[in-house]
Amino acid sequence: MTRDTFFVQIEKExxxxxxxxxxxxxxxxxxxxxxxxxDLSSMQxxxxxxxxxxxxxxxxxxxxxANITVYIPENVEDFDANQYSFLAHxxxxxxxVEAKDAxxxxxxxxxxxxxxxxxxxxxxxxxxxxxxxALFAWVYGTFRGExxxxxxxxxxxxxxxxxxxxxxxxxxAARDALQPxxxxxxxxxxxxxxxKQKKSFEFTIGxxxxxxxxxxxxxxxxxxxxxxxxxxxxxxxxxxxGKKHQELYASLKSTVQxxxxxxxxxxxxxxxxxxxxxxxxxxxxxxxxxxxxxxxxEILRKARPNQFAYKSSLWRMGATPSFFENGIVVKIGI
Numbered sequence: 001m002t003r004d005t006f007f008v009q010i011e012k013e014x015x016x017x018x019x020x021x022x023x024x025x026x027x028x029x030x031x032x033x034x035x036x037x038x039d040l041s042s043m044q045x046x047x048x049x050x051x052x053x054x055x056x057x058x059x060x061x062x063x064x065x066a067n068i069t070v071y072i073p074e075n076v077e078d079f080d081a082n083q084y085s086f087l088a089h090x091x092x093x094x095x096x097v098e099a100k101d102a103x104x105x106x107x108x109x110x111x112x113x114x115x116x117x118x119x120x121x122x123x124x125x126x127x128x129x130x131x132x133x134a135l136f137a138w139v140y141g142t143f144r145g146e147x148x149x150x151x152x153x154x155x156x157x158x159x160x161x162x163x164x165x166x167x168x169x170x171x172x173a174a175r176d177a178l179q180p181x182x183x184x185x186x187x188x189x190x191x192x193x194x195x196k197q198k199k200s201f202e203f204t205i206g207x208x209x210x211x212x213x214x215x216x217x218x219x220x221x222x223x224x225x226x227x228x229x230x231x232x233x234x235x236x237x238x239x240x241x242g243k244k245h246q247e248l249y250a251s252l253k254s255t256v257q258x259x260x261x262x263x264x265x266x267x268x269x270x271x272x273x274x275x276x277x278x279x280x281x282x283x284x285x286x287x288x289x290x291x292x293x294x295x296x297x298e299i300l301r302k303a304r305p306n307q308f309a310y311k312s313s314l315w316r317m318g319a320t321p322s323f324f325e326n327g328i329v330v331k332i333g334i
Contacts, residue, residue: 003023003024003025004022004023004072004073004076005020005021005022005023005032005038005073006020006021006022006023006070006071006072006073006087007019007020007021007035007038007040007043007070007071008021008048008068008069008070008071008087008090008091008094009040009068009069009070009071009091010066010067010068010091010094010095010098011066011067011068011069012062012063012065012066013062013065017034017094017098018034018035018036018037018038019031019032019033019034019035019091019094020032020033020034020035020038021087021090021122023083027078027080029083029086029119029122030122031122031125031126038071040071042074043071043072043073043074044071044072044073044074044076045069045070045071046069046070046071046072046087046088047067047068047069047070048068048069048070048088048089048091048092049088049089049092056318057316057317057318058219058223058249058317058318059245059246059249059250059314059316059317060246060316061099061250061313061314061315061316061331062250063098063099063101064095064096064099064101064104064316066095068091068092068095069091070087070088070091072087082118082119085115086115086116086118086119086122089108089112089115089116090116090119090122090123090126092108093105093108093109093116093123093126093127094126096108097126097127097129097130100130100133100202100203100204100331101204101315101316101329101331102130102133102134102136102137102138102203102204102205103134103137103138103141103142103203103204103205103206103329104204105127105130105131105134105170106134106135106137106138106142106166106170109123109127109166109169109170110144110166113164113165113166114164116169117161117162117163117164118161118162120159120160120161120162120163120169120172121161123169123173124169124172124173127170127173128173128174128176128177130203131170131173131174131177132174132177132178132194133201133202133203134170134173134174134203135167135170135171135173135174135178136191136203136205136296136299137203137204137205137206137296138166138167138170139167139187140191140293140295140296140299141205141206141292141293141296142206142293143208143293146295148165148167148168149167149171149187150187152165152167152168152171153171153180153182153187153190154182156180156182158172159172177194178190178191178194188295188298188299191299191303192299192302192303193303194303195299195300195303195304196303196304198334200333200334201333201334202311202331202332202333202334203331203332203333204315204316204329204330204331204332205292205293205296205329205330205332206293206327206328206329207271207289207290207291207292207328207329207330208290208291208292208293209290209291210289210290210327210328213287213288213289213290214275214287214288215272215273215275215276215287215288215289215290216289217277218275218276218277218278218280218287219276219317221276221277221280222248222276222280248276248279249314249317250314251274252273252274252276252314253273253274253286254271254272254273254274254286254289254312254313254314254330255271255272255273255286255309255312256269256270256271256292256309256310256311256312256330256332257269257270257272257308257309257310258301258307258308258309260308265294265297267294267297267298267301267302268291268294268297269291269292269297269300269301269310270288270290270291270292271288271289271290271291271292271312271330272286272287272288272289273286273287273289273314274286275287289328290328292332304334307334310332310333310334311332311333311334312330312331312332312333313330313331314328314330315329315330315331316329317329
């Protein structure tokens, strides 16, 4: 029997989404899914823990700009720290799932592994719709997720409560979609089959090699100008420079396409983005911003050998000194 109901609300410019979680008399929490509406007037209101520190990012897609609020009953009892922490952090996962930011889901799990480890069944259900793409982006799009995946894939066993390994969690959530058969095919072959069978898909993935390409030089210059403009407008209009800054990146077009002629890797998939330098000079044009990591590119090319161009958009960029490696994130779709 349900004793308490909690709500997580995600509010964006385009509207609000409300998700419900219930707790039984024995203290077990469960996910009740997305709900149309609820009476929140008598509930305590908590601000959700941020899934990011805003200063970490140079640019964020509008789909990720949201206020996340947690509603708990006014006279809630026996609300332990683990449940509190889970509700305070799950909103970011829900937002990433709705936005189909597969890579962000993996990053959040990696960052908050101890928060979610006690709620594995709920977590698997929440991330299941995009778990396969999240696993792909994490294992084959970064340099962090592949290390232990071969062993996890080979064992192909269910995970238990308390699991903290990001790759294992994503694989467990994606198992129904991927239908792994390690005795018949490799992990790469499994993903090739998965993407070959999908009529359409989209996911986010980070770029590699960006620091070796000219696009980042223009970004560095515009960032210096942006910082200067922000200080100039700090008193009279503190948000003006920042808004223009985000609008500029949102306007940039990207091209993701295969390079079968590439002498180093005939499966290479490159990413080019409108050059900020060219825009400032009034001479629009794209320049190379990086590549999809080789293993991920190989899977995509073998799954769709006749696909040479992919739908894409610049999705987000980090702002740390090393953000050019796996810090430029694009959304790709077919």
